[in-house]
Amino acid sequence: EAGVTQFPSHSVIEKGQTVTLRCDPISGHDNLYWYRRVMGKEIKFLLHFVKESKQDESGMPNNRFLAERTGGTYSTLKVQPAELEDSGVYFCASSRIRGEQFFGPGTRLTVL
């Protein structure tokens, strides 16, 4: 089966611009997660969807971040306006059951 895919693989934007990241989970996986790794630090949880509903968004850093999962399939994470501290690698993961998560390759975001 195809794995979790993310687009783009890299994005370089200027401070104040908007960027939208996309994640396509494994087909049939109702659970979708977003994580972020800032350089040299741990990977941190951002939020969790169950189908199209936000189950837990306790990790979202502020209201400049907006995640959606229309129709319970792919998800987007929009950062508007981007700040320097938003730079990092954004990972998406999906799962069918508790206790497992399959990760995508990540999107490396650089804000200049």
Add this chain to the structure above:
Amino acid sequence: AQTVTQSQPEMSVQEAETVTLSCTYDTSESNYYLFWYKQPPSRQMILVIRQEAYKQQNATENRFSVNFQKAAKSFSLKISDSQLGDTAMYFCAFMASNTGNQFYFGTGTSLTVIP
């Protein structure tokens, strides 16, 4: 809150030798999962091994095995007969069994296998 600590930012090992990556965690949960994930350069993160806390037996997957010490809250990964393809960033992760769905990760250990 859960925390995961990986105290070795970088490690290296000779091909065919054995290496152990350390991980400690802190939690008040009694039921949980522990994981080791591997991210090769420019590739996606894949699951190496998983341990359920209620199981006393250490998990093994071919050349990969863990030393799970629940009382000490320690979860180290041993890689035997290291291969060049083992070169990667290794992340230790924790997930509570009954509360929430998020993983808690350590900062990672960059392992290089030297030919």
